[in-house]
Amino acid sequence: MIVPIRYIETLPGKAAHLFLFSDGNRYAVKCKNNFHGTRELVNEYVVARLGQLLNLPVVPFEIVTMTEKQIQQIPKKFSSHYQPGKQFASLFIDNCIGLAKKPPRPTINELNNPHILAGILVFDYWVHDADRTKSNILLKRHPDGQYDIHMIDHGKCFPGGYKWNAETLQKSKKFKKESIVHVWTVDMLNDLNIITSYIEKILALSDVSIEEVIQDIPVDWNVSNENKVALFKYLKERKKTLAESVYTFVKKYLN
Template sequence: MNYPKAIAHKGPVGYGATLPQIFSVEGLGDCLVKFAQSDHGPKALANELIGFQVADVLGLEHPECGVVEIEAEVLPDDGKLEVTSPSGDRFTFLPGLAFYSRWLPSAQHPTPDDLNTLELANPRMLAGVVVLDLLLGNWDRTAANPNLLLERRGQRRLVVIDLGLAFGGGLWELGNLRDTSFPPLYDPLPYGEDLDRLLRTVNPATDFSSYLGKMSELSRPRLESIVGTIPLEWGISSREREALVDYVCTKARNLPAYLEQRLQKQEWWR
């Protein structure tokens, strides 16, 4: 398969556990790039690739993303890229296939006031993000870093980013994928920090229905096609690929009934 190629390294993003970098990519401009050699490993890249294709099925907006080819010639340290984490850990990023998403320089994290007061092109999308997180077992959102962006050019719109910790994180094993349960109905959704002010902006009577209506589109053949886009180079075995399909397929089948019960609570996220 032919993938777009990086043509220049622009520098580090400056934040993010996977130590993402900015590259200029042919035909795409500046892109955020994540490497398989970060401490989250190649499964985090597979999580992103699967997660954003599931987001497409739901109709959620996100930066253009996919697989990018990184050749040795664009890496500044003799054909590799030496990086150091804020804690002092050193990593060597190597040529090969990585994950990219288009860089959105004008986007910022939304605040509850943004969601309440601005005219948004996609005001119901936060409900879709909750549906996505329930499908993927992705709880990497906090009030300080909701892994959402507000694109402020033109009509303001929410975009979802960073699904690397889906399926419980980048170091999942087959056993993790056998657990297709949802959070207990009377427990809070297990986000990392209090998201009440953001989640209060969701109207449960109207905002979830269009996303739940998409569950039937997450058929086994569709999911097999999505999982089939994971490059062999990332080392995801055939058993793991089958388990990923089973995981999302099972959750998509069971999610509407679960969420119907959860939404009977006034504060459905708690």
């Protein structure tokens, strides 16, 4: 198990803090009871695990245990609210940029894994990611000019976002997010079969694998059994309308 060695800085957005860890890597750490609430950690963890099951480019992450003393390395205006215990830490990847607000942007031929964008679009519709912005798709450029794609920041997923519960999940509305990332993805689509293949991957995810992810949520993140059941039910039910909602969006922007 890796442990934090040294606090480096608080990252833009103020919800994550960069630490050097015992494995020699730097991780962006989100702590329990931050100003968004501990649900942010729950969402990050569940969505990252589900993304891994689908072979999406989720940044590697760890659940790390931090003591009160380690937390106190963070400036007091943040850390005074934090709680010791398990925290969510994602690997910090150097030399990445977000998606440009306006063209020019990388073309399909400049991406090492362009099909992955279709997977991210479909996945975001499944997990109700209302916060897929130009800054949480990371583009890492290599010396040959090609880009790798990474996905981060899933703390605001599911109906209710940082404050979801059984009630908000049951009252879920249609996903209407029109993300610049999703529009960029559709602009580069030359084959709808790529979209279809990712829909089929999600539909093929077994109930057992989804339930296992939810049951693995750390106990000290305080998700009740009722809310775990509700989240499982939401993800299962969402599969039924996934294809329709994705295709509606894609056809709207398809050139």
